[in-house]
Amino acid sequence: MxxxxxxxxxxxxxxxxxxxxxxxxxxxxxxxxxxxxxxxxxxxxxxxxxxxxxxxxxxxxxxxxxxxxxxxxxxxxxxxQLLPAVGTLPRYKALEWLNYIATELHKGFTPLFRPDTPEEYKPTVRAQLEKKLHYVNDALSGNGWIAGEHFTLADGYLFTVLRWAHAVKLDMSGLGNIEAYMARVSARPAxxxxxxxxxxx
CATH class of the missing domain: 3.40.30.10 (Glutaredoxin)
Known part of the structure; x- marks a missing residue:
């Protein structure tokens, strides 16, 4: 492949x-x-x-x-175990997170990477993303992984998108769960x- x-x-x-x-x-x-x-x-x-x-x-x-x-x-x-078995609730929780990451987080970053995005619009985009990151941070409270007990596709995708936060100057203060999560994910051999x-x- x-x-x-x-x-x-x-x-x-x-x-x-x-x-x-x-x-x-x-x-x-x-x-x-x-x-x-x-x-x-x-x-x-x-x-x-x-x-x-x-x-x-x-x-x-x-x-x-x-x-x-x-x-x-x-x-x-x-x-x-990157996705739980078909027909099980944990699978659909993982898919729920995959969709949220794709539509709310991934696409949310796009205007900050585009050179044609007006500068006056970027603070609004950052504020929207920061609000969503607080939601993610809260979701990680007491959980090692975003969609349940095991590392899933959603974790690899969330990790990828969260890596962009510093590059676009998002305020990550007070997001301790995300900080610990990023360290956990990056420590995985794969x-x-x-x-x-x-x-x-």
């Missing part, structure tokens, strides 16, 4: 899932500004969406969209390996 990624971007969540599942992968870095691979190949020729992550399976099937990739990985490695492989450890 080949994972097309950008170091530290949302593709890190898929990378973490693949390593947690013990999959053998080839990493291919993408320049998202130029839409080119390391060797100069046009990324649109591989993924017409021009976005990461993209996972190319050994039979040349392409899967795009991070949440879809992560669920594919989890369902093909049930022993990893997570440490993903960070190292992307050169962002």
């Amino acid at each position: 080949k994972l097309f990624y950008k170091p530290g971007a949302c593709s890190l969540a898929s990378h973490i899932a693949l390593r947690e599942a013990g999959e053998e992968i080839t990493l291919i870095s993408v320049d998202l500004m130029k839409k080119r691979l390391e060797d100069g190949e046009d990324f649109f020729a591989i993924n017409p969406k021009g976005q990461v992550p993209a996972l190319l399976l050994d039979d040349n099937t392409l899967i795009t969209e991070g949440v879809a990739i992560m669920q594919y990985v989890a369902d093909n490695a049930p022993q990893s 997570v440490a390996a993903a960070l190292s492989a992307e050169g962002i450890a």
